[in-house]
Amino acid sequence: MAGDPRAILIASDLFTGLEPAAAEEVLAAATPRQVPRGAALFRQGEPVEALYLIERGRLKLSQVNADGEEVTVRTFGPGAIVAGVALFDRRNFPVTATALTVCRVLAWPRQRIAELAGRHPQLRLNVMRTIADRMQDSFSKIHELATESVPQRVARALLRLAREQGRRTADGILIEPPLGRQELADLAGTTMFTASRLVASWARDGILAVGRRRFVVRSLPRLAALAGDSSRG
Amino acid sequence: MAGDPRAILIASDLFTGLEPAAAEEVLAAATPRQVPRGAALFRQGEPVEALYLIERGRLKLSQVNADGEEVTVRTFGPGAIVAGVALFDRRNFPVTATALTVCRVLAWPRQRIAELAGRHPQLRLNVMRTIADRMQDSFSKIHELATESVPQRVARALLRLAREQGRRTADGILIEPPLGRQELADLAGTTMFTASRLVASWARDGILAVGRRRFVVRSLPRLAALAGDSSRG
DNA sequence: CGAGAAGTTGACACGAGTCAACCTCAGTGG
DNA sequence: CCACTGAGGTTGACTCGTGTCAACTTCTCG
Numbered sequence: 001m002a003g004d005p006r007a008i009l010i011a012s013d014l015f016t017g018l019e020p021a022a023a024e025e026v027l028a029a030a031t032p033r034q035v036p037r038g039a040a041l042f043r044q045g046e047p048v049e050a051l052y053l054i055e056r057g058r059l060k061l062s063q064v065n066a067d068g069e070e071v072t073v074r075t076f077g078p079g080a081i082v083a084g085v086a087l088f089d090r091r092n093f094p095v096t097a098t099a100l101t102v103c104r105v106l107a108w109p110r111q112r113i114a115e116l117a118g119r120h121p122q123l124r125l126n127v128m129r130t131i132a133d134r135m136q137d138s139f140s141k142i143h144e145l146a147t148e149s150v151p152q153r154v155a156r157a158l159l160r161l162a163r164e165q166g167r168r169t170a171d172g173i174l175i176e177p178p179l180g181r182q183e184l185a186d187l188a189g190t191t192m193f194t195a196s197r198l199v200a201s202w203a204r205d206g207i208l209a210v211g212r213r214r215f216v217v218r219s220l221p222r223l224a225a226l227a228g229d230s231s232r233g
Numbered sequence: 234m235a236g237d238p239r240a241i242l243i244a245s246d247l248f249t250g251l252e253p254a255a256a257e258e259v260l261a262a263a264t265p266r267q268v269p270r271g272a273a274l275f276r277q278g279e280p281v282e283a284l285y286l287i288e289r290g291r292l293k294l295s296q297v298n299a300d301g302e303e304v305t306v307r308t309f310g311p312g313a314i315v316a317g318v319a320l321f322d323r324r325n326f327p328v329t330a331t332a333l334t335v336c337r338v339l340a341w342p343r344q345r346i347a348e349l350a351g352r353h354p355q356l357r358l359n360v361m362r363t364i365a366d367r368m369q370d371s372f373s374k375i376h377e378l379a380t381e382s383v384p385q386r387v388a389r390a391l392l393r394l395a396r397e398q399g400r401r402t403a404d405g406i407l408i409e410p411p412l413g414r415q416e417l418a419d420l421a422g423t424t425m426f427t428a429s430r431l432v433a434s435w436a437r438d439g440i441l442a443v444g445r446r447r448f449v450v451r452s453l454p455r456l457a458a459l460a461g462d463s464s465r466g
Numbered sequence: 467c468g469a470g471a472a473g474t475t476g477a478c479a480c481g482a483g484t485c486a487a488c489c490t491c492a493g494t495g496g
Numbered sequence: 497c498c499a500c501t502g503a504g505g506t507t508g509a510c511t512c513g514t515g516t517c518a519a520c521t522t523c524t525c526g
Contacts, residue, residue, distance in 0.1 A: 063376045071379040073372060085368070088361035094369045128321040131364065135318070136327045138371035139306060143296045145378035146304040146422040150482065181505065189379040194482060196506060212491070212504060383514065414473060424515060429473060445472060445523060 009106070012079040013130055014053055017122045026116055026123060030106035035059075041097040041105065042083065048093055050107040051086040051127070054078050057103030058165065058177050061095040062186070072186040074137060075100065077165055084131040086110045087117055087124065101177045145189055153188040154198050155227035158208070161187075162217045171209055171216050178213035202226070242339070245312040246363055247286055250355045259349055259356060263339035268292075274330040274338065275316065281326055283340040284319040284360070287311050290336030291398065291410050294328040295419070305419040307370060308333065310398055317364040319343050320350055320357065334410045378422055386421040387431050388460035391441070394420075395450045404442055404449050411446035435459070 006027065009015070015023045032055070035041050041052065041059060059082065060075040073095055076082060082097060082105075090110070108116070117124040144153055158175070166173035185195040199215070202208045207223055209216040217223055239260065242248070248256045265288070268274050274285065274292060292315065293308040306328055309315060315330060315338075323343070341349070350357035377386055391408070399406035418428040432448070435441045440456055442449040450456055 063372055065376060065380065069380045071376050073375060085365050088358060089365050091365060094372045125321060128361075131368070132318050132322050132324060135364070135368060135371065138368065138375065139296055139327045142306060142371065142374050142378060143298060143304050145375060147298065147302045180503095191483060192505085193484080193507090197482095200506075413471095425473080426475090426516080427514060430475080430514095433474075 008078070009053070009055060012053060012081070014081050014123070014126050016126055018120060018126070022120050022123070026108075026120070027106075029112055029116060030108050033105050033107050035099040035103040035105060037099055037102050039099055041099065041103070042093050044094065044096045045092050048083055048086045048089075048091060048110065050109050051084065051113045052082040052097075052108075053106045054080045054082065055104040055106055057105075058100040059097050059103060059105075060100050061097055063095050070186060071189060072183075073141065075161075075187070081127060081130045084127045084134070087113055087127050100183070150188065150190045150194055151198055152227055154184065154190065154195055155202075155223055157184060157187040158199075158215060158217065159220070159223055159227050161215075162220065162223070166217065169216065172218040173216065173220065175215040175217070179215060180213045184215075241311070242286070242288060245286060245314070247314050247356070247359050249359055251353060251359070255353050255356070259341075259353070260339075262345055262349060263341050266338050266340050268332040268336040268338060270332050270335050272332055274332065274336070275326050277327065277329045278325050281316055281319045281322075281324060281343065283342050284317065284346045285315040285330075285341075286339045287313045287315065288337040288339055290338075291333040292330050292336060292338075293333050293416075294330055296328050303419060304422060305416075306374065308394075308420070314360060314363045317360045317367070320346055320360050333412075333416070383421065383423045383427055384431055385460055387417065387423065387428055388435075388456055390417060390420040391432075391448060391450065392453070392456055392460050394448075395453065395456070399450065402449065405451040406449065406453065408448040408450070412448060413446050417448075 009027060010020075010023050015026070018026070030053070033041075035057070042048075044063060054076055056078055058075055058077050059080075061073045061082075062070050063073060064070045083093070085091060086108075087110075113127075117127065144156065148156070161175045161179065162173045165176045167176050168174075181196050181199070182192045184199070185192045188195065199208055199210050202223075203210045205222075207217070207219050207226070209218055242260060243253075243256050248259070251259070263286070266274075268290070275281075277296065287309055289311055291308055291310050292313075294306045294315075295303050296306060297303045316326070318324060319341075320343075350360065377389065381389070394408045394412065395406045398409045400409050401407075414429050414432070415425045417432070418425045421428065432441055432443050435456075436443045438455075440450070440452050440459070442451055
């Protein structure tokens with residue numbers, strides 16, 4: 001009866017262009033799964049077993065190397081498709097997916113989604129499109145890391161968070177799932193200390209209001225300027 | 234009659250698992266194209282028109298931002314599939330492909346390759362697999378940029394070049410297409426000056442022999458050590 | 467042989483990481 | 497209601513890696 005959550009799902013990229021009946025069929029084939037905060041949906045190196053669609057909550061994809069250094073590749077919110085590779089190749093995850101908040105995801109086993117994709121070309125196309133998007137994201141990230149300064153990257157991370165999951169309040173845009181300095185630092189590829197200094201200085205300038213695991217963007221344009229075309233500082 | 238070049242092509246990732254007849258059919262559908270050194274096969278922002286397979290020579294994929302800063306994402310040699318996205322979506326290139334040496338590539342127009350992929354599922358699978366590989370490469374690159382020092386990255390770039398396109402000589406492994414300091418720097422995401430200093434010092438240590446647009450790796454293990462687990466320097 | 471591309475080297479500045487000491491809240495249990 | 501505790505955050509001092517710029521050398525090609 002509660003058609004709402006279902007409607008939200010059907011609006012996801014996974015179902016664009018799919019006929020309602022087909023969308024229903026695909027949706028029916030999924031099994032829901034709950035991921036507690038801090039738990040992993042899957043881990044780097046594990047074989048890809050399923051395709052996931054985020055229903056609620058937020059996930060981060062990160063890579064760790066032998067030394068244990070972690071880099072957050074990016075985060076995803078509701079509607080995002082994760083592990084698109086499931087569709088077309090038996091291989092291992094190159095990244096780990098950790099829940100930043102409690103998450104509810106839909107899962108389609110590899111076989112099942114492959115079979116569905118065979119019958120609904122549009123479904124395959126949709127998954128491929130998201131993979132192409134991820135590819136482009138990766139390139140942007142590479143470019144950012146290689147050419148931008150730490151302040152730019154931190155500003156950009158905040159900007160993205162504000163846009164993707166900000167909630168308008170009287171004060172400005174509140175970044176919704178509480179985010180610590182360390183998490184922000186991971187997103188931007190820097191240290192907690194540097195991130196802390198930066199947000200403190202931006203708070204002094206009135207661009208942000210900050211608190212414990214809390215960020216409110218008071219001036220999106222000024223933050224964007226910091227992320228974008230500033231000539232070094 | 235000259236079955237040789239064709240055999241090399243058929244050994245490419247694009248044709249693995251494909252029946253000989255199908256491979257021949259696909260191959261026959263391609264139109265060859267010559268790219269002079271320094272010319273672009275395609276440019277960032279242009280719509281994807283075709284799928285390419287490198288027959289001879291070497292290409293680099295790079296991204297430039299509004300400020301004109303260029304970052305080399307990676308390079309590709311013979312047998313590599315480029316623009317795999319062509320198969321499944323009408324979109325624009327996120328990168329520019331420039332010929333590092335004179336290149337000969339095979340091109341399949343978007344429509345044509347899509348139609349072939351429809352009839353030969355294995356072909357589609359092969360393309361998807363290379364895309365997944367690229368994805369993984371991108372993640373590695375992100376990780377490298379975020380966590381490794383410049384010397385590590387330069388060493389790693391040389392290592393990869395030596396492995397992928399080195400020629401054994403009496404002196405050691407010669408990196409084949411002549412490579413300038415600037416090009417090496419672009420690959421590693423640093424400046425020509427720093428790259429120059431690094432290779433000079435490694436030449437002093439006997440790890441490399443260097444010249445103008447010329448690198449010979451004299452000790453692969455020592456170079457690997459520099460790229461890998463050195464504890465800072 | 468001239469000119470320009472490619473590469474070298476030194477001096478310098480500065481961004482950003484590291485470490486240590488410290489502060490300050492949000493819970494918790496008495 | 498208060499004290500305790502620990503996670504989360506701040507700030508200063510210091511160091512070092514790397515980018516920047518300038519001046520110079522050396523090779524290559526026409």
